[in-house]
Amino acid sequence: MSAEASPPLLQLSYRPDLNILVGRWGYQPDPHELPAVYKEVQELALKHGCRFWLQDIRRRTLNDPHTTRWLLQDFFPGMARHLGGRLYVAYLVGPVLHEAIVSQPDFVSAEYYDGQPFAISFFGDEGAAMQWLQARPADAPVG
Template sequence: MLPAVNSTEYLQLVYRPDLRVLICRWMQQTTPQDLRSGYGLIMDEGANQSCAYWLVDARRREHAANQQDTAWMMEVYFPQVVVRLHQPVFIAYLFAPAHLTDIEANTAIPPLTYFDNRPYQIGRFIEERAALEWLTTCRAGAEKNTAISANYSFT
């Protein structure tokens, strides 16, 4: 089965059925409007493919989102994604090393511990292989938890 591809000038979306991962590659720096529109396309494609495991490649973007974009992601977008997909979502972000250093130093961007115990989990990586391995591990854990839950009655 061939991957499903959906693209704009600033974003390429490829669903990889062999990996069960939606690969989202930002092709250039975006305006705040394009960023929100692009994330809407990512959510739509995730829902269309029933895929809750995403690799978001931001290496071609020059800098982290501004405070308004960050607040929108945390307060609006991530909660909407979980509602739309009806399941926990796992997003592996891929950054250039300098970009990741800037993100981790930016106090406006929550540390990864912020996502603990939320129905959306975030990972940050500089290597695509590590990001895909993290997504595979997340899927295995989620599938194990689903299998365990199916064996018990919660009444």
């Protein structure tokens, strides 16, 4: 009896036709796994100069508060500076995680990010997430 191989934590690809970096998360990560994975995201984004990211986290079940703070305070603003323009991140989430995210007392809507060096929005539908990314200005300077 052979054990099935677990899916990779993150399948990462760049879509040159759309200028979108797509990350599909395979499972709920342990927080200690995240630094190396976000380093991969950073390297591929910088390689292609891509400021439009779709992160499919439908297989994840929770957000680590420490990681979330680091993303919002350090990683996303830093990536916007390195990429020379506003970073846009569309998160594709399942209904349970979406409810958990929006019910947090510190949750802010996409409008909160107006004037910030990055913008984040959450979607239950991949088509809507892609439309949101494609509607963002390609030449937006860092807030």
